[in-house]
Amino acid sequence: MSNRLINETSPYLLQHAHNPVDWYPWGEEALTKARTENKPIIVSIGYSACHWCHVMERESFEKEQVAAVMNADFVCIKVDREERPDVDAIYMDAIHAMGARGGWPLNVFLLPDAKPFYGVTYLPAQNWVQLLGSVKNAFVNHHEELVKSAEGFTDNMLIKETDKYNLHATSPQGDEADRAEASPAPTLDDLHEMFEKIKGHFDTEKGGMDRAPKFPMPSIYKFLLRYYALTQNPEALRHIELSLNRIALGGIYDHVGGGWARYSVDDEWFIPHFEKMLYDNGQLLSIYSEAYTLTKNELYKSRVYETIDWLEREMTSTEGGFYSALDADSEGVEGKFYVWTQAELRSVLGDDFEWFSKLYNIRASGNWEHGYNHLHLTTISFVPETVEKSQWRVGPPLNYLMKGLFEKNSTYQAALQKLFVARESRIRPGLDDKILASWNGLMLKGLTDAYRAFGEEKFKTLALQSAHFLKDKMTAPNHQLWHSYKNGKASIVGFLEDYAAVVDGYLGLYQATFEEQWLDEALKLTAYAIENLYDPEEELFYFTDANAEELIARKKEIFDNVIPASNSLMAHNLFTLGTLFDYPDYVKLSDWMLAKMRNALLTDVQWGTNWAALYALRAQPTAEIAIVGEEADVFRQELESWYVPNKILVGAKTASELPLLQDRFALKGQTTVYVCFNKTCQLPVHSLEDVRKQLTYINE
Secondary structure (H helix, E strand, O other): OOOHHHHOOOHHHHHOOOOOOOEEEOOHHHHHHHHHHOOOEEEEEEOOOOHHHHHHHHHHHOOHHHHHHHHHHOEEEEEEOOOOHHHHHHHHHHHHHOOOOOOOOEEEEEOOOOOEEEEEOOOOHHHHHHHHHHHHHHHHHOHHHHHHHHHHHHHHHHOOHHHHOOOOOOOOOOOHHHHHHHOOOOOHHHHHHHHHHHHOOEOOOOOOEOOOOEOOOHHHHHHHHHHHHHHOOHHHHHHHHHHHHHHHHOOOEOOOOOOEOOEEOOOOOOOEEOOEEHHHHHHHHHHHHHHHHHHOOHHHHHHHHHHHHHHHHHOEOOOOOEOOEEOOEEOOEEOOOOOEOHHHHHHHHHHHHHHHHHHOOOOOOOOOOOOOEOOOOOOOOOOOOOOOHHHOOOOOOHHHHHOOOOOOOHHHHHHHHHHHHHHOOOOOOOEEOOEEHHHHHHHHHHHHHHHHHHOOHHHHHHHHHHHHHHHHHOEOOOOOEEEEEEOOEEEEEOOHHHHHHHHHHHHHHHHHHOOOHHHHHHHHHHHHHHHHHEEOOOOEEOOOOOOOOOOOOOOOOOOOOOOOOHHHHHHHHHHHHHHHHOOHHHHHHHHHHHHHHHHHHHHOHHHHHHHHHHHHHHOOOOEEEEEEOOOHHHHHHHHHOOOOOOEEEEEEOOOOOOHHHOOOOOHHHOOEEEEEEOOEEOOOEOOHHHHHHHHHHHHO
């Protein structure tokens, strides 16, 4: 038995291709059927690594009796939210307007014209069937009320984001003087206020924010790093380190195989929702690499190296792109691939079991549930660092682990390797092998940040492979990006998140390699986005391309979440490109987008921390550092080991047409460095010590 999903490429849709439900993929065929037969539509949205999506499939969508009700009274559409984030965003917005809490699986009921009137997330089979009956009754007997309700939810989605969220700095038609008055330059006072607001939500004991479940929130840590660089506020650094340490040592990290899971279901960073997503790992590579340049914490370095090993081993296609996700489940059980009984650990570890079991709090009854243990390092007492290793009675103490001082210990690594080998014989979680441009852009940026921090050639090789894949396989001749790639074919017109993330990755790759083709690609993609996704009335970017399928609303993604908002990423990109190419209009647009967000950031910065990171950069001069000469890359690598986040690097061995490199040469046959701030340049120098003095002088 199969349904229409059998011809799709999405792993999530293919998971449902043999359901007895007569699923359609999102598209005109299903929408036409609903209009022709005057039937309500069920749009069921999820993704391949979603545990509760699998549960609802097993309980409801695989059952003949449930499917019969759905097929008789509804047109049923399955959507992969990762393939169609535009569809997901519209109906998630509708759920929120209904006063419900969103999540996946997301099941939304639509009129035949695709306007939503009701929605739910996971329901057990009995409740789901009851709801189907209620919806059918309402559609037949209370149709006018449903139409009125759907019109209201749709009208709510059509309100412009600047009006809905009061993102008005001044009239878009105002002249330059009006705009300057209404959008003052970023200030330290504003940043202090933002920090104080977000500090009130810190979990000062366990790291992260004061709620559960706990998600790694890379843009929050990015803001705190930028804020600390500017203010040297010790509270910011303390929370950065506490959060990153707990995320690195807790159960959300795969101690055996590398890589982070999506989130922790508790407030201890202990038990994850076991799926591993490319977008989390790409962003965390960036954060841990940057934090290493500030703290020199070897734990951060180890986590970066281990995660990239996992990426290369399990998530890299033969063509150079990166796959999307690993499932939470294997053999139908969440987390089964990752957990251990005490007996299994004793058998695998042998003589290492006693100290290992104390280190990881292993119990016969399990430290989690159903007799299983999950590896997690936050329960060992602190001991003075002066204690000799020979005196450790239970393996390495936590404060050694927090500083990465035990990561290279051969006994510890050998124990983890034994577990890795044993685990490889298990049935693996499912792999979502579609390749998304946006998530590959985030991973490309993570790899370039790792290379810039550590100088590891493998990281650069992987980054270049990824960039060439994006350029060759996912970019059309007119510089339009495709969103998804599977089985040798690119599909779905790209979204703003694709342009924003890929351009950010290319800009990082240029600064890591000084290969100007990546700047050229970034410029072309940005020009395409401005032409086809930019809204000149609101001076923000739509999420969807003007050439893409028209939906019931055209949305803008404004607020940062686990992934930064595509508009905030574009604001960063416009500032960097505008500086690199001396395009003042790009810098002005970036500043204007940022100015619109000021009041929102001062009200509740939690949902705008990528904007706030840009705000922190714009509150101080940005160093434009040009390196020219045979040793340009040697100088770059040394300079990258310093923590200087407010910098833009350009470089060449000889001449270049880039504006920041014009009329700049290697003087006296020596590699020469030019440091400028706000179009004011320091004297050219030939030593990195002199560069450090120039950067220190300006920042004082």
